[in-house]
Amino acid sequence: MTKTTGTPTAVSFTGAVKTYGAVRAVDGVDLRIARGETIALLGRNGAGKSTLISLLLGLHPPDEGTVQLFDAPPERAVRAGRVGAMLQDARAVPRVTVQELVAFVAGRYPDPMPVARALELAGITDLARRRVDRLSGGQTQRVRFAVALAGNPSLLVLDEPTAALDVEARQTFWRSMRAYADRGHTVLFSTHHLEEADTHADRIVVIDRGRVVADGTGEQLRRAAGGALVSIEPAGRGTEELALLPGVRTVEVRGKRVLLRTDDSDKTVIALAALGAIRRLEVAPASLEDAFLALTAPRKETA
Numbered sequence: 001m002t003k004t005t006g007t008p009t010a011v012s013f014t015g016a017v018k019t020y021g022a023v024r025a026v027d028g029v030d031l032r033i034a035r036g037e038t039i040a041l042l043g044r045n046g047a048g049k050s051t052l053i054s055l056l057l058g059l060h061p062p063d064e065g066t067v068q069l070f071d072a073p074p075e076r077a078v079r080a081g082r083v084g085a086m087l088q089d090a091r092a093v094p095r096v097t098v099q100e101l102v103a104f105v106a107g108r109y110p111d112p113m114p115v116a117r118a119l120e121l122a123g124i125t126d127l128a129r130r131r132v133d134r135l136s137g138g139q140t141q142r143v144r145f146a147v148a149l150a151g152n153p154s155l156l157v158l159d160e161p162t163a164a165l166d167v168e169a170r171q172t173f174w175r176s177m178r179a180y181a182d183r184g185h186t187v188l189f190s191t192h193h194l195e196e197a198d199t200h201a202d203r204i205v206v207i208d209r210g211r212v213v214a215d216g217t218g219e220q221l222r223r224a225a226g227g228a229l230v231s232i233e234p235a236g237r238g239t240e241e242l243a244l245l246p247g248v249r250t251v252e253v254r255g256k257r258v259l260l261r262t263d264d265s266d267k268t269v270i271a272l273a274a275l276g277a278i279r280r281l282e283v284a285p286a287s288l289e290d291a292f293l294a295l296t297a298p299r300k301e302t303a
C-alpha cells in the first residue's frame with residue numbers, strides 16, 4: 001500500500017476504544033505507523049487527538065482493543081527510554097533552570113543526546129540559565145521540545161508543538177523536527193495548521209469523533225475530498241440541477257456564487273456550458289482545507 005509496508009512497526013492501534021462516560025473519545029481506531037515515518041494528526045477541537053496520544057504513551061489503557069509501541073505495550077517502550085513526548089498541559093517545575101531540567105531528563109534515558117545539542121535544536125541555548133517557571137508561553141513550549149528530545153528517543157510524540165510559537169520559533173522548530181526525522185526517527189505530531197501537516201508530514205491522519213476518517217498524503221486527501229472546486233454565478237438557476245451534473249459531489253451556496261466540488265472538473269464545466277446562463281466561471285484545485293472540512297463536516301450540515 002505505502003512505501004513503508006515492509007518496514008518494522010513503531011506504533012500500532014488495533015480496534016482501540018477509550019470512553020469518558022458517554023463520550024467515545026477514541027472509537028475503534030486501527031492505525032499503523034512504520035519506523036521512520038513522520039505522521040500528522042489532524043482533527044477539530046475535541047476530535048480525540050490528545051486521547052489517542054495518551055493511549056499511545058500508555059497514560060491510559062484502552063477500554064477495548066490494543067495499542068503497541070515497537071511491538072510491545074507502551075509502558076515498556078516508555079520505560080526503556082524509546083519515547084520522548086511534548087504534551088499540551090505539562091507544568092513547569094519550579095526553581096530549576098532550563099539546563100538543569102533538560103540534563104535531569106536526559107540522565108534518565110539510556111542513550112541521551114548532549115544537553116547542549118537538545119537546547120540548540122529547540123532554539124533555547126540563550127535560555128539555559130533561566131528558571132523554567134519564569135518563561136513566556138512560547139519559551140516554555142520550546143523547553144518542552146528540548147525535554148522531549150533530550151533522551152534521543154526513537155519515537156517523538158508532539159501534541160500541538162507549534163501552538164504558542166511565533167513565526168521565527170516555528171521555523172526553527174520545523175527545521176529541527178525535520179533534522180530529527182531525517183535521522184530515521186519516528187515522529188507523530190498533532191496540529192490545527194493544515195499547511196504544517198502538508199509540508200512536514202509523510203502522512204496525514206484525520207481524526208473525527210474518535211475515528212480515523214482519512215489517512216494519506218496531502219495530495220491523496222485533496223483527491224479523496226473531490227479534485228476541484230468549480231464556482232459560478234448561477235444567474236437565476238436553482239442549485240438542484242447543478243447537483244446532478246457529471247462529476248459533482250456537493251453544491252454549496254456562498255453569497256451570490258455557487259461552489260461545486262467535483263471529481264471531474266472538465267466534465268462539469270462542459271455540462272455547465274451546455275446549460276448556458278452561467279456567469280463568471282472559476283476552476284481551482286481543492287485545497288487541503290477544503291478536503292479537511294469535507295472530511296470532518298458536522299453530521300447535520302448539508303454540504
Ligand SMILES: Nc1ncnc2c1ncn2[C@@H]1O[C@H](COP(=O)(O)OP(=O)(O)OP(=O)(O)O)[C@@H](O)[C@H]1O
Nearest residue numbers: 020023024025043044045046047048049050051052
Ligand atoms: N478527562 C476527560 N474527561 C472527560 N472527557 C474528556 C476528557 N478528556 C477528553 N475528553 C473528551 O473526549 C473528547 C476528545 O478529546 P481530546 O482532548 O482527545 O480531543 P482533541 O482532538 O485533542 O481536541 P483539541 O484539538 O481541542 O485539543 C472530547 O469530547 C473531550 O471533551
